Amino acid sequence: MKRRDVAVIGGGPAGLSAALVLGRSLRDTILIDAQAPRNMVTASSHGFLTRDGISPFAFRRMANEELTAYETVEIWKNTVRDIEKTPDGFTIDVESGEQIFSKKVILATGKKERLPSIQGFRDVFGKSVFVCPYCDGWERRGEPLAVFGSGEKVVAYASLVRNWSSDLVVFTNGEHLPGEARRELERRHIKVVEDAIAACYSVHGRLQSVQVENKGPIRRTGGFIMGTGTEQSFELPPRLGASMNERNEYETDAHGRTNINGLYAIGDASHSFTGLVCAAGEGYEAAVHLNKTMIEEEWQRERQAAAET
Numbered sequence: 003m004k005r006r007d008v009a010v011i012g013g014g015p016a017g018l019s020a021a022l023v024l025g026r027s028l029r030d031t032i033l034i035d036a037q038a039p040r041n042m043v044t045a046s047s048h049g050f051l052t053r054d055g056i057s058p059f060a061f062r063r064m065a066n067e068e069l070t071a072y073e074t075v076e077i078w079k080n081t082v083r084d085i086e087k088t089p090d091g092f093t094i095d096v097e098s099g100e101q102i103f104s105k106k107v108i109l110a111t112g113k114k115e116r117l118p119s120i121q122g123f124r125d126v127f128g129k130s131v132f133v134c135p136y137c138d139g140w141e142r143r144g145e146p147l148a149v150f151g152s153g154e155k156v157v158a159y160a161s162l163v164r165n166w167s168s169d170l171v172v173f174t175n176g177e178h179l180p181g182e183a184r185r186e187l188e189r190r191h192i193k194v195v196e197d198a199i200a201a202c203y204s205v206h207g208r209l210q211s212v213q214v215e216n217k218g219p220i221r222r223t224g225g226f227i228m229g230t231g232t233e234q235s236f237e238l239p240p241r242l243g244a245s246m247n248e249r250n251e252y253e254t255d256a257h258g259r260t261n262i263n264g265l266y267a268i269g270d271a272s273h274s275f276t277g278l279v280c281a282a283g284e285g286y287e288a289a290v291h292l293n294k295t296m297i298e299e300e301w302q303r304e305r306q307a308a309a310e311t
């Protein structure tokens with residue numbers, strides 16, 4: 003069985019950043035990554051200083067190359083299937099059948115999107131229809147955009163998107179919008195379409211129009227979706243008893259510590275949408291805290307050993 007100080011599970015910006023700091027802190031670290039990041043559907047990521055516009059896979063390749071300079075970090079392409087708590091750490095089962103023992107674990111496994119089952123939606127998601135205007139609003143500025151969302155919250159979301167384009171149509175996909183919400187949007191010349199969506203038509207991922215039932219296509223060249231509904235990419239077995247919030251995200255303190263001793267959760271696994279730079283920042287924070295904790299534990303053991311001799 004491989005034995006490590008720390009196992010980082012998930013090699014997105016959160017896990018990669020944690021592994022870098024741990025490796026540099028001389029911690030025997032293994033980074034296990036299934037290589038299916040949340041943003042893999044998109045060609046370019048924005049907002050990470052010095053890497054604005056980089057493709058998600060180029061970002062990861064560069065980070066992986068940096069990590070290979072540290073003999074303290076092993077990178078493993080594999081999928082974690084199960085984790086068990088032991089008195090002094092964790093055992094981790096991976097898809098290929100091996101088992102790893104690790105004193106500490108950082109979960110940086112991210113989220114998966116649950117997209118609406120609209121014909122053609124998968125073709126445009128991440129290409130011309132996005133979740134986060136801060137990530138992709140600049141590229142769509144001034145365009146005729148679709149806003150997919152419903153309920154009162156769609157007003158705030160549409161007001162955010164309107165920062166980048168005033169030519170908006172809100173599609174509620176068959177849901178009735180409360181009267182005041184509808185009036186508030188219409189006062190700002192934002193059209194509301196409550197009919198069910200039949201299809202999104204696109205060319206090479208570029209949205210051309212949104213077809214609603216019993217009506218002609220409505221021309222739109224891009225858009226934003228308010229909430230795709232996400233789920234954890236990896237669920238810890240319930241027997242471990244990790245505390246989750248009402249959105250099924252790991253509850254942590256400011257350092258990423260969960261309620262399970264030695265287990266940290268960072269990035270999208272513990273937030274709705276961290277973004278690349280904040281996920282990387284959380285990786286740094288968790289790694290620093292975890293290393294400090296291990297130093298304190300080692301000092302404590304040495305103190306006890308000295309007292310016993």
Ligand SMILES: Cc1cc2nc3c(=O)[nH]c(=O)nc-3n(C[C@H](O)[C@H](O)[C@H](O)COP(=O)(O)OP(=O)(O)OC[C@H]3O[C@@H](n4cnc5c(N)ncnc54)[C@H](O)[C@@H]3O)c2cc1C
Pocket residue numbers: 011012013014015016017034035036037038039040041043044046047048049050080081082083110111112113115127128132133134137138235236268269270271275276277278279281
């Ligand atoms: C369409 C789209 C576009 C986006 N664009 C931007 C943008 O431009 N700028 C920006 O800042 N943010 C953007 N984001 C958000 C960004 O992708 C996430 O916030 C960020 O990737 C979170 O980082 P993470 O490390 O927590 O998770 P991820 O990057 O999702 O990485 C998690 C990793 O864990 C691995 N994993 C999962 N389960 C297991 C397992 N059981 N065993 C081993 N490995 C596992 C996955 O394969 C994956 O590699 C976008 C998101 C989407 C959906």
